[in-house]
Amino acid sequence: MADTKTVAPKEGALERSWNWLTETQIWKSVFRHNAPITDRNRVLVVLSNVFLHLHPVRIRKSGVRLRYTWCMGGLSFFLFLTLTFTGVLLMFYYRPTLEYAYTDIVGLREHVPLGIMREMHRWGAHAMVITVWLHMFRVFMTGSYKPPREFNWNVGVIMLVLTLLLSFTGYLLPWDQLAIWAITVGSNMARATPFLGYEGPGASLLALGDVQLIHAADDARFALLGGTFVGEGALLRFYVLHCVGLPLAIAVLMAVHFWRVRKDGGISGPL
Amino acid sequence: MADEPNVPASGTPAPKPAAKPAPPSVPPGLAGKTTSAAAAPRRPAAKKKVEDDTSPLLSRRGWIGLAWGSFTAASAAGLAATGRFMFPNVLNEPPQQFRIGFPDEYAPGVDERWKDRFGVWIVRTPSDMVQEAAGFYALLVTCTHLGCTPNWLSAEDKFKCPCHGSGFRPTGINFEGPAPRPLERARIVLAEDGQILVDKAQKFQFELGQWADPESFLRV
Numbered sequence: 001m002a003d004t005k006t007v008a009p010k011e012g013a014l015e016r017s018w019n020w021l022t023e024t025q026i027w028k029s030v031f032r033h034n035a036p037i038t039d040r041n042r043v044l045v046v047l048s049n050v051f052l053h054l055h056p057v058r059i060r061k062s063g064v065r066l067r068y069t070w071c072m073g074g075l076s077f078f079l080f081l082t083l084t085f086t087g088v089l090l091m092f093y094y095r096p097t098l099e100y101a102y103t104d105i106v107g108l109r110e111h112v113p114l115g116i117m118r119e120m121h122r123w124g125a126h127a128m129v130i131t132v133w134l135h136m137f138r139v140f141m142t143g144s145y146k147p148p149r150e151f152n153w154n155v156g157v158i159m160l161v162l163t164l165l166l167s168f169t170g171y172l173l174p175w176d177q178l179a180i181w182a183i184t185v186g187s188n189m190a191r192a193t194p195f196l197g198y199e200g201p202g203a204s205l206l207a208l209g210d211v212q213l214i215h216a217a218d219d220a221r222f223a224l225l226g227g228t229f230v231g232e233g234a235l236l237r238f239y240v241l242h243c244v245g246l247p248l249a250i251a252v253l254m255a256v257h258f259w260r261v262r263k264d265g266g267i268s269g270p271l
Numbered sequence: 272m273a274d275e276p277n278v279p280a281s282g283t284p285a286p287k288p289a290a291k292p293a294p295p296s297v298p299p300g301l302a303g304k305t306t307s308a309a310a311a312p313r314r315p316a317a318k319k320k321v322e323d324d325t326s327p328l329l330s331r332r333g334w335i336g337l338a339w340g341s342f343t344a345a346s347a348a349g350l351a352a353t354g355r356f357m358f359p360n361v362l363n364e365p366p367q368q369f370r371i372g373f374p375d376e377y378a379p380g381v382d383e384r385w386k387d388r389f390g391v392w393i394v395r396t397p398s399d400m401v402q403e404a405a406g407f408y409a410l411l412v413t414c415t416h417l418g419c420t421p422n423w424l425s426a427e428d429k430f431k432c433p434c435h436g437s438g439f440r441p442t443g444i445n446f447e448g449p450a451p452r453p454l455e456r457a458r459i460v461l462a463e464d465g466q467i468l469v470d471k472a473q474k475f476q477f478e479l480g481q482w483a484d485p486e487s488f489l490r491v
C-alpha cells in the first residue's frame with residue numbers, strides 16, 4: 001500500500017478527455033485564463049470579459065448586503081432581462097394593426113401554449129416600474145447620489161423616464177378600451193407642452209404672420225401619435241418605440257450605469 | 272502623429288536635428304529648401320511635411336476645419352430630415368368636413384348616427400340657449416377634460432364621460448366632474464344642395480362667446 005502513493009495515479013478516460021478539451025485552441029480562445037480560483041485570475045477573468053468588466057472587480061461587504069441595497073437595482077435589471085425575453089416571444093404572435101392587435105393578444109392567452117408569457121410580460125412590467133422607484137428611493141436614502149455618483153444619479157433619472165415610457169407605450173398595444181382611452185388621456189397632456197404643444201404656453205407666439213406654425217397636425221402630440229387621435233398611426237409608432245427604440249436606449253444606458261458604479265468606486269458603503 | 276520627431280520607443284533618444292552646424296555653408300535664401308536634406312539626411316519625411324504645410328489652397332488646419340464643418344452640417348441636416356420624416360404629408364383620417372343629409376331627416380333631440388364615423392352629435396332643438404331660435408348644432412364628441420368620448424344617456428338627458436365622470440347637458444354645458452368647460456360645437460351650415468354640412472376644422476367655444484356665431488348654429 002505504501003508504495004502506491006509514490007506512483008502517479010493513472011488518468012481515467014474522463015480526465016484525459018477533459019485535459020484534451022481544455023488544451024484545444026477553441027477552448028483556449030474562449031477561456032483565456034485559468035479558473036478564477038486565485039485573486040489574480042479572478043481579476044483577469046473579470047477584466048477580459050466584456051460583460052463582467054462592467055462590474056467592479058471587488059465590492060464592499062455592504063454592497064451585497066440585502067439590507068443596504070435591497071437588491072432593487074439588481075432586480076430592476078433582472079426584470080428588464082425577463083421583459084426582453086418574454087417581449088421578443090410575444091412579437092412572434094402580435095401584429096400591431098387595428099385589425100389584429102386585440103385578437104392577437106386574446107389569442108396569446110387562448111391559442112398559444114404557455115400563453116403565460118404574456119402574463120409574465122405584463123406583471124414583470126408593473127414590477128419593474130415599482131423596483132426602479134424603490135431603487136431610486138434606496139439610493140436617495142443611503143445618500144448614494146452624492147459626488148462622485150451624481151453623474152450616475154442622472155443616468156438613473158433618464159432610465160426612470162425610459163422605464164415609464166416603456167410602460168406607457170406598452171400599455172397601448174393590447175388595443176382594448178382601457179388602452180385606447182388611457183393613451184388618449186395621457187397623450188392629450190402633450191397638447192400642453194410649452195411651445196411644442198398646440199395648446200401649450202408660448203405655442204401661439206410661433207407664427208409667421210397669421211400662419212400658426214404649431215397646430216394640431218404638427219405638434220408634440222402629433223409626433224407621438226402619428227395622427228390627430230389615437231388610431232393606427234399611434235399603434236404603430238408605440239409598437240416601434242416599445243419594441244425597438246426605447247429598449248435599445250435603456251440597454252445602452254444600463255451598460256453606462258453599471259460601468260459608472262464600478263468607476264465611482266463600487267457600490268457606496270454605509271457611513 | 273508623424274509630424275514631430277518621435278522619441279523611439281526603445282534605445283537611445285533620437286539625434287537632435289543638427290540645426291546648428293549646417294547653416295554656414297548654405298546661402299540664407301535656400302536654407303529652408305536644402306538644409307534639411309543636407310543636415311538631417313536621416314529624416315527625409317521632414318521635408319515632405321514642410322511642403323504639405325504650404326499647400327496653396329488651404330492650410331492643413333483649414334482643411335480639417337472645413338471637413339468638420341461639413342460633417343457637422345451634414346449631420347444637422349440628417350437630423351432635421353429625420354425629424355421631418357415623422358410628419359407625413361398625407362393622413363389617413365376621417366374627413367373634417369362632411370354632409371349629413373337633409374334637415375327633415377332629423378327628429379328633435381340628440382342624434383347619435385354620426386358619432387362613430389365623424390365624431391359629432393347632431394342636436395336639433397326647438398330653442399337654443401344662446402341663439403334663442405330653433406335649429407341644429409353639432410357637438411364634438413371629445414370630452415373637454417382629457418379627450419375621452421362621453422356616452423349619451425338619454426334616460427338621464429346628459430352626456431357622461433366614462434373616463435373621469437364629467438357630465439354635460441344636451442346643450443354641451445358641463446355640470447359635473449373635472450371637465451373645465453363645455454363641449455365644443457363645430458361649424459354647421461346648409462350646403463348648396465340643401466344638405467347639412469358640418470365642418471370640424473372650425474370650432475366654437477361657449478366660454479369665448481363663440482356660440483353666438485351664426486355658423487355655429489343652423490336655424491331652420
Ligand code: HEM
Nearest residue numbers: 069073074076077136144149152153156157159160267268
Ligand atoms: C432602469 C433601471 C435601473 C437599473 C436596472 C439600475 C441598476 C443598478 C444596479 C444593479 C446598481 C448597483 C447597486 C444596487 O443594486 O442598488 C445601481 C446603482 C445605482 N443606481 Fe441604478 N438602476 C436603475 C435606475 C436608477 C435610477 C432611477 C436612479 C436614480 C435616479 C439610479 C441611481 C443609481 C445610483 C446613484 C447608483 C450607485 C449607488 C451606490 O453606489 O450605492 N439608478 N443601479
Ligand code: FES
Nearest residue numbers: 414416417432435
Ligand atoms: S376625459 Fe372625460 S372626464 Fe376625463
